[in-house]
Amino acid sequence: MRKENFKQKVFDAVSQIPRGKTLTYKQVAEAIGHPKSWRAVGNALNKNYNPKIPCHRVIKSDGKIGGYNRGCGKKREILQKEKAVKI
Numbered sequence: 086m087r088k089e090n091f092k093q094k095v096f097d098a099v100s101q102i103p104r105g106k107t108l109t110y111k112q113v114a115e116a117i118g119h120p121k122s123w124r125a126v127g128n129a130l131n132k133n134y135n136p137k138i139p140c141h142r143v144i145k146s147d148g149k150i151g152g153y154n155r156g157c158g159k160k161r162e163i164l165q166k167e168k169a170v171k172i
Contacts, residue, residue: 091117091122099130107169127152
């Protein structure tokens with residue numbers, strides 16, 4: 086699969102996460118048919134600067150926030166505002 090197709094599948098899946106909900110990187114990888122590609126999911130999301138793709142709604146499997154290209158503090162702030170996490 087081409088890199089761009091993979092990224093687009095990730096972005097499409099993440100765009101379906103409703104406000105106030107989260108998925109893990111692994112759940113996104115499974116949703117797009119690549120269950121072992123959770124790191125690649127994270128890398129794709131780290132390069133996203135389109136505000137219409139809610140990459141802040143993807144967290145680590147252990148419940149921790151994980152990375153965010155606008156900073157972990159900003160990710161935590163957005164998730165709290167959406168009432169997606171209690172931190």
